[in-house]
Amino acid sequence: MNDIAPALPPIDDDDLLAGEYALGVLDPDARRATQRRIDADRDFAARVARWDAHFSPWLLRVDAVEPGAQVWPRIRTSLGWSAVEGHRKGLWDNAAFWRGTTALAVAASVFAVAIGVWRTPEPAAPVPPPVVVVQPPPATDEAAALPVTVLATDDGNTGWIARVAPDRSKVLMVPKPRPLDAGGKVNELWIIASGEAPKSLGFVSNDKAHSIDIPATLRDAVAAGAVFAVTLEPEQGLPHAAPSGPVVAKGQILSI
Amino acid sequence: MSAIPLQQSLDGSADPLAALLAQVAEGRRDAFESLYRQTSATMLGICLRVLRDREEAEDVLQEVYVAVWSKAAQFDQQRARAMTWLGTIARNRAIDRVRARPSPALHEPIEDHELADDEAPTPAAGIDAALERAQLDDCMDQLEPKRRSLIRTAFFENVTYDVLALRAEAPLGSVKSWIRRGLQQLKACLER
Numbered sequence: 349m350n351d352i353a354p355a356l357p358p359i360d361d362d363d364l365l366a367g368e369y370a371l372g373v374l375d376p377d378a379r380r381a382t383q384r385r386i387d388a389d390r391d392f393a394a395r396v397a398r399w400d401a402h403f404s405p406w407l408l409r410v411d412a413v414e415p416g417a418q419v420w421p422r423i424r425t426s427l428g429w430s431a432v433e434g435h436r437k438g439l440w441d442n443a444a445f446w447r448g449t450t451a452l453a454v455a456a457s458v459f460a461v462a463i464g465v466w467r468t469p470e471p472a473a474p475v476p477p478p479v480v481v482v483q484p485p486p487a488t489d490e491a492a493a494l495p496v497t498v499l500a501t502d503d504g505n506t507g508w509i510a511r512v513a514p515d516r517s518k519v520l521m522v523p524k525p526r527p528l529d530a531g532g533k534v535n536e537l538w539i540i541a542s543g544e545a546p547k548s549l550g551f552v553s554n555d556k557a558h559s560i561d562i563p564a565t566l567r568d569a570v571a572a573g574a575v576f577a578v579t580l581e582p583e584q585g586l587p588h589a590a591p592s593g594p595v596v597a598k599g600q601i602l603s604i
Numbered sequence: 605m606s607a608i609p610l611q612q613s614l615d616g617s618a619d620p621l622a623a624l625l626a627q628v629a630e631g632r633r634d635a636f637e638s639l640y641r642q643t644s645a646t647m648l649g650i651c652l653r654v655l656r657d658r659e660e661a662e663d664v665l666q667e668v669y670v671a672v673w674s675k676a677a678q679f680d681q682q683r684a685r686a687m688t689w690l691g692t693i694a695r696n697r698a699i700d701r702v703r704a705r706p707s708p709a710l711h712e713p714i715e716d717h718e719l720a721d722d723e724a725p726t727p728a729a730g731i732d733a734a735l736e737r738a739q740l741d742d743c744m745d746q747l748e749p750k751r752r753s754l755i756r757t758a759f760f761e762n763v764t765y766d767v768l769a770l771r772a773e774a775p776l777g778s779v780k781s782w783i784r785r786g787l788q789q790l791k792a793c794l795e796r
Contacts, residue, residue: 359787359788363791364784367787367791368783371755371759371783371787372758372764373758373764373765373783375765379700397680397684397689398683399791400692401683401688402791402794403759404685404691406759407650407692408688408733410646410653412645412646412648412649413645413649414644414648415644415645415665419644419662420637420644422666423669426670429633
């Protein structure tokens, strides 16, 4: 051997094989045989793990790429679970909870008080003032039917709850708090009337409930059958003429 | 003091993903979802680097997490950092997939993977990761250029001995012995 390197400590064949496996150079037969050995031989598996740790700075020096929204439901399905979280859903993801009038009134009022929005008193106020929150809402048909629209994410979780004022002058958006987009984009709310292009209602917060004024020209579009959608958009130029980013959540208005 | 195992003193409880994996091992679906949310982008990056095809990479990603759900109990915090353990599963599955393709890439020349993206490691990666990286770089630098280049190419392009030999235009036996000798030297340097 004509190596200049000083005498190296001898490496045992298993360590060498473990290193070759971790590096990825073994041909398919040797690779499969080595994988069987890893499964069967704890000591050998530990040798491979040591090599994997040595190479981990290379392994993890990689550009992160967000998987598509369909991957998680597919994983769930492969495991024999429902594609979306079912009976284990929290209240946030339970539309029945949100359609419950008392619960909605309480929740909305809590947000209204906490954040100071939705102050405008209205004749047909959808939300009782905070002082009467503890009272059950009047048992009229109107009150019993306080409708909300759930904007669901692709994996079936709740993204936002939308509550349109009866006169359609504004919509209260209650988010399920979500992290800010890493790329610095913001959430933009759209109303899509059946067969029409999306129209922007402007910025919607990822973590705070707030109301959004609906321009008079768009009030007709906000009707049963239309769809609310949230997309990720650059902050600059809000509200945009048309969406350009991915849909984060959407939901059809069933009634107002 | 010296009674603390090395890995533990390095990692200790400062590996939140390891804690999540322990919960996954207990069958906690919420922990599994958190794990997915926190790691899937890096994991897809790893699969993509091997497969270079988004759809195939997402397929493998799905397989990988299904495997993680059933293998979580095998994760040993004393032996590996959680992200390394997860990432290695992803890389190995992606390699298995790419090798199952009809024709491997034979024609590209060997490049020296000097890794231009040598930005400082992020603080989030942790001091241990930064040290390990510096150590690997340092030990690789001590290898003779041919061995260094072959080992880097093997890792970053996921090619087997035969393909390496074709691409290096050298006899298979020589390529094997260069790589084995390089691995031996690397191990001596990394574990001294």
